[in-house]
Amino acid sequence: MTMNDKAQHAWQAYQDADCLYNEQQIQQALDNMAAEITGKLADKNPLVLSVMNGGLITAGQLLPRCPFPLEMGYLHATRYNNSTEGGELEWLVKPPCDLSGRTVLIVDDIHDVGATLQAIVEACQQAGAAAVYCAVLVNKVHDRKVEMRADFVGLNVEDRYIFGCGMDYNGYLRNLPALYAMKEE
Numbered sequence: 366m367t368m369n370d371k372a373q374h375a376w377q378a379y380q381d382a383d384c385l386y387n388e389q390q391i392q393q394a395l396d397n398m399a400a401e402i403t404g405k406l407a408d409k410n411p412l413v414l415s416v417m418n419g420g421l422i423t424a425g426q427l428l429p430r431c432p433f434p435l436e437m438g439y440l441h442a443t444r445y446n447n448s449t450e451g452g453e454l455e456w457l458v459k460p461p462c463d464l465s466g467r468t469v470l471i472v473d474d475i476h477d478v479g480a481t482l483q484a485i486v487e488a489c490q491q492a493g494a495a496a497v498y499c500a501v502l503v504n505k506v507h508d509r510k511v512e513m514r515a516d517f518v519g520l521n522v523e524d525r526y527i528f529g530c531g532m533d534y535n536g537y538l539r540n541l542p543a544l545y546a547m548k549e550e
Contacts, residue, residue: 375537378528382545385522391502391530391543394519395423398500399430401517402470406498407433409468414460416485417441419474422531422539423502427472435470438462442481454484465493474531476501476518479511486513502530503544525549 386394413435415424421439428437441457460469469489476482482499489497500517507524522544528534529541538545 371535372537375534378534378547379538379541379545381548382528383548384543385527385546386520386544388542390520392426394502395426395430398502398517398519399427402427402500403431403433405516406435406468406470407431409496410434410436411468411470411498412436412438412462412464413470413472414485414489415439416471416473416481417458419531419533419539420472423474423500424472427500427502440485442485454481460489460492463493464489466495467493468496469494469498471497471499473499473501475503475505475527476510476515477505478509479513482515483511483513503527503532520544522546 413424413428415421415437417439418441428435438461439458440460443455443457471482471485471489473482476499486497486499498517499515501515502519504515504518504521505524505527506521523546525546527544527546528538529544531539533539
């Protein structure tokens with residue numbers, strides 16, 4: 366499949382998709398998350414690590430709503446690698462700075478099974494972080510999760526393949542301002 370074919374396939378998926386949450390609902394969820402995060406972490410001098418690529422969109426909209434001093438960085442760990450099915454965890458960029466004694470906030474787009482987030486949290490703890498929190502725009506509701514929960518959640522969604530707001534469809538459509546699910550067959 367060529368790049369143009371992949372783009373056309375993504376466009377068709379978008380055209381056929383169900384909108385689960387519109388842009389206004391996404392913005393309200395981000396406001397609510399920011400208020401919770403501010404209440405919990407404003408006095409903790411947190412280091413916020415965005416999980417690339419999906420967490421970039423969430424972090425970029427969430428952090429300006431958090432009116433307190435914080436440091437930012439990123440990491441890149443993936444199980445999907447522009448695919449629609451998860452595989453083994455692959456570290457592309459580990460946390461770039463010293464985490465010793467720090468309060469760390471991991472920001473990602475989705476908590477699905479949680480294997481990626483759990484591995485990231487464990488890596489931060491092993492690197493000496495004093496506390497590690499997770500913020501996700503979307504929590505997928507199902508019974509296949511690992512033993513971890515996100516501390517700050519914007520929205521809960523049913524167990525469908527979703528995209529938009531940082532989540533991709535074969536590498537495309539992360540940029541959509543609303544949250545969509547593939548049509549059920």
